[in-house]
Amino acid sequence: xxxxxxxxxxxxxxxxxxxxxxxxxxxxxxxxxxxxxxxxxxxxxxxxxxxxxxxxxxxxxxxxxxxxxxxxxxxxxxxxxxxxxxxxxxxxxxxxxxxxxxxxxxxxxxxxxxxxxxxxxxxxxxxxxxxxxxxxxxxxxxxxxxxxxxxxxxxxxxxxxxxxxxxxxxxxxxxxxxxxxxxxxxxxxxxxxxxxxxxxxxxxxxxxxxxxxxxxxxxxxxxxxxxxxxxxxxxxxxxxxxxxxxxxxxxxxxxxxxxxxxxxxxxxxxxxxxxxxxx
Amino acid sequence: xxxxxxxxxxxxxxxxxxxxxxxxxxxxxxxxxxxxxxxxxxxxxxxxxxxxxxxxxxxxxxxxxxxxxxxxxxxxxxxxxxxxxxxxxxxxxxxxxxxxxxxxxxxxxxxxxxxxxxxxxxxxxxxxxxxxxxxxxxxxxxxxxxxxxxxxxxxxxxxxxxxxxxxxxxxxxxxxxxxxxxxxxxxxxxxxxxxxxxxxxxxxxxxxxxxxxxxxxxxxxxxxxxxxxxxxxxxxxxxxxxxxxxxxxxxxxxxxxxxxxxxxxxxxxxxxxxxxxxxxxxxxxxxxxxxxxxxxxxxxxxxxxxxxxxxxxxxxxxxxxxxxxxxxxxxxxxxxxxxxxxxxxxxxxxxxxxxxxxxxxxxxxxxxxxxxxxxxxxxxxxxxxxxxxxxxxxxxxxxxxxxxxxxxxxxxxxxxxxxxxxxxxxxxxxxxxxxxxxxxxxxxxxxxxxxxxxxxxxxxxxxxxxxxxxxxxxxxxxxxxxxxxxxxxxxxxxxxxxxxxxxxxxxxxxxxxxxxxxxxxxxxxxxxxxxxxxxxxxxxxxxxxxxxxxxxxxxxxxxxxxxxxx
Numbered sequence: 001x002x003x004x005x006x007x008x009x010x011x012x013x014x015x016x017x018x019x020x021x022x023x024x025x026x027x028x029x030x031x032x033x034x035x036x037x038x039x040x041x042x043x044x045x046x047x048x049x050x051x052x053x054x055x056x057x058x059x060x061x062x063x064x065x066x067x068x069x070x071x072x073x074x075x076x077x078x079x080x081x082x083x084x085x086x087x088x089x090x091x092x093x094x095x096x097x098x099x100x101x102x103x104x105x106x107x108x109x110x111x112x113x114x115x116x117x118x119x120x121x122x123x124x125x126x127x128x129x130x131x132x133x134x135x136x137x138x139x140x141x142x143x144x145x146x147x148x149x150x151x152x153x154x155x156x157x158x159x160x161x162x163x164x165x166x167x168x169x170x171x172x173x174x175x176x177x178x179x180x181x182x183x184x185x186x187x188x189x190x191x192x193x194x195x196x197x198x199x200x201x202x203x204x205x206x207x208x209x210x211x212x213x214x215x216x217x218x219x220x221x222x223x224x225x226x227x228x229x230x231x232x233x234x235x236x237x238x239x240x241x242x243x244x245x246x247x248x249x250x251x252x253x254x255x256x257x258x259x260x261x262x263x264x265x266x267x268x269x270x271x272x273x274x275x276x277x278x279x
Numbered sequence: 280x281x282x283x284x285x286x287x288x289x290x291x292x293x294x295x296x297x298x299x300x301x302x303x304x305x306x307x308x309x310x311x312x313x314x315x316x317x318x319x320x321x322x323x324x325x326x327x328x329x330x331x332x333x334x335x336x337x338x339x340x341x342x343x344x345x346x347x348x349x350x351x352x353x354x355x356x357x358x359x360x361x362x363x364x365x366x367x368x369x370x371x372x373x374x375x376x377x378x379x380x381x382x383x384x385x386x387x388x389x390x391x392x393x394x395x396x397x398x399x400x401x402x403x404x405x406x407x408x409x410x411x412x413x414x415x416x417x418x419x420x421x422x423x424x425x426x427x428x429x430x431x432x433x434x435x436x437x438x439x440x441x442x443x444x445x446x447x448x449x450x451x452x453x454x455x456x457x458x459x460x461x462x463x464x465x466x467x468x469x470x471x472x473x474x475x476x477x478x479x480x481x482x483x484x485x486x487x488x489x490x491x492x493x494x495x496x497x498x499x500x501x502x503x504x505x506x507x508x509x510x511x512x513x514x515x516x517x518x519x520x521x522x523x524x525x526x527x528x529x530x531x532x533x534x535x536x537x538x539x540x541x542x543x544x545x546x547x548x549x550x551x552x553x554x555x556x557x558x559x560x561x562x563x564x565x566x567x568x569x570x571x572x573x574x575x576x577x578x579x580x581x582x583x584x585x586x587x588x589x590x591x592x593x594x595x596x597x598x599x600x601x602x603x604x605x606x607x608x609x610x611x612x613x614x615x616x617x618x619x620x621x622x623x624x625x626x627x628x629x630x631x632x633x634x635x636x637x638x639x640x641x642x643x644x645x646x647x648x649x650x651x652x653x654x655x656x657x658x659x660x661x662x663x664x665x666x667x668x669x670x671x672x673x674x675x676x677x678x679x680x681x682x683x684x685x686x687x688x689x690x691x692x693x694x695x696x697x698x699x700x701x702x703x704x705x706x707x708x709x710x711x712x713x714x715x716x717x718x719x720x721x722x723x724x725x726x727x728x729x730x731x732x733x734x735x736x737x738x739x740x741x742x743x744x745x746x747x748x749x750x751x752x753x754x755x756x757x758x759x760x761x762x763x764x765x766x767x768x769x770x771x772x773x774x775x776x777x778x779x780x781x782x783x784x785x786x787x788x789x790x791x792x793x794x795x796x797x798x799x800x801x802x803x804x805x806x807x808x809x810x811x812x813x814x815x816x817x818x819x820x821x822x823x824x825x826x827x828x829x830x831x832x833x834x835x836x837x838x839x840x841x842x843x844x845x
Contacts, residue, residue, distance in 0.1 A: 187676060225368055229387045232390070239389060240377075
């Protein structure tokens, strides 16, 4: 396996867009609210609206499409594959939910019904709708600002800091991984498709072993460095990167609360779990 | 008294012998001290006792007393140490916790619960002290080695501590940045009146600026506590495996005897007039061995170009060749394309343009594994290469992958372990080895494959003079006796000077020089482009009015090698 040229990475990219100006707390709340709304609904209209809004927000981050195109495609394919498996396992799930059966292509057990197709499209888009917003969050929120926000929302600072440290050290671990992979390939470890799946998995342990040890060494160094600079001496700490909430943030937060409430109300009063227009 | 160790001993929990034995040491306020010693001499342990990692983060048995700022440390909490001693650790990369320079500098303030608004002015003024004020929003990872060092320094200075402790601050730096770092430390010492303690084994680099005292450690004890002049005039450095400054070695080679009153601590302060006669006699009587006849090329790179992202070339149209049996060095600062070159030769990345030939065979025809049978690469970090528990298995791994018969494997592994001086450890688990020994294991695991070309990436990193000298003399022997061609990638000037005959210099992805090492080392402007500096050997020659600096260096190396063999 030759290493490919990897130009994209999922990390904070400062493009100074309007979304970057928003407070980390606002973006975190937006993300959590988004997930909540998606989880409560099976309404395709709402889901499509969320997908569009998510993609629009993603465009607003001004991050070049090149950086996430591959990821979007990958996610879409995984989700489609997932839909296929759902169909294979339970081909009549849709009919059960909608209560009607409109056969489009009679194939016995695997008959394709309009209800099942509709069901699968809804579910797949439902999962997919969470993806753009997750990217928006990652691209626009500075990891430490995110930790500071978590801490502000009541998460203990040591845990909050662990989150930002993980993000901080991911690139280093990736670098280690590539180095180890190169070293092991040179010694005859085959990781390409030439080797069988089993031996490839076995060979992977030859990379993970050194990677874990290198990371543990690093952890010790970092933890010493942090101790020496007084981390953990007090019950709380302040944050250099914590910005105060601005007017814009409050407007966003208020809108988010209204939207989430509406979504919950909609869920409670609607008798039908699925929105299905063809009844 | 700022710091006072009295009858202080320490034993790590995991070891069965004490690492520090009855240390008695006094350091006054405002002094500038260097602690030197070979690996395992206990010099880093002293540092850890001073900054509180011992006993608070690292466990073990302490006895005796350590007072800092007149207070007994046995009743100290971690934060009491932090208020008194600021530590700059060896590997700056791993100690950045902040995602921007400003945040990293503010880390200590955050932990003291300083309100956010009050932090900004403090961070800004601290950044100004180390000339970083324009970079507060940058990520520390994007900075150059010297800038990173300044960020970690600022992170300590923000706390206004009286004692600054530097744990091998030069280990990862190129020569030019090293000099600059020593100058900054000196400035802090003079302007801010800090007490400075530097733990380092690169003595010549530290002595670029004056220090008050040098503490020499060996086997957990202080064997010398004297002024630099006294120490350098003595023979203690040689006995304890510390590399002595090059100009002193040269003067000694020429038969000069040094006296502490001559101020040998620095080439600038040393009055050279009295030695001029001796050195010139020595040099004029010299005869340079004829260069060996040029062998056919083994490795040839032609027009090699590679870019990671498609915008900037990491290697730009590089062509050179390495002849059979040569010992060549590749020089250049971080990011100049040295490592990419290695990756291209290994085959883990493919060139965008250009070709690599080994004995006229195009390497593109071979797989990574096939290449590795002929070109052995020893990476900088041994932990990246080692994947087995036992030394024997680790060394045998490459052969097993090749499908060699177990019996032959046994023989070959034993042979190479004997060569590398690892025979007695063969059944040890690798975890029990030191960093230098691990490095040796990785070299053994490459040598056992009998490559035609051996590439060593920063072979001296993390090792002291004595252990790397042993390792490189061994590689030199392989080079001389078995005809293995060796390429080292390094910015360790002493290493390059002592072992290699030709140097290839890269700067900003391009090849800027390919010439005999002594020629390269005689061109200050060229060296500066690669963030390297001239050696004190060259400066000595210039001071003495010798024009053929290249021949002077060559003769010195020749004499050194003759002496090493004897």
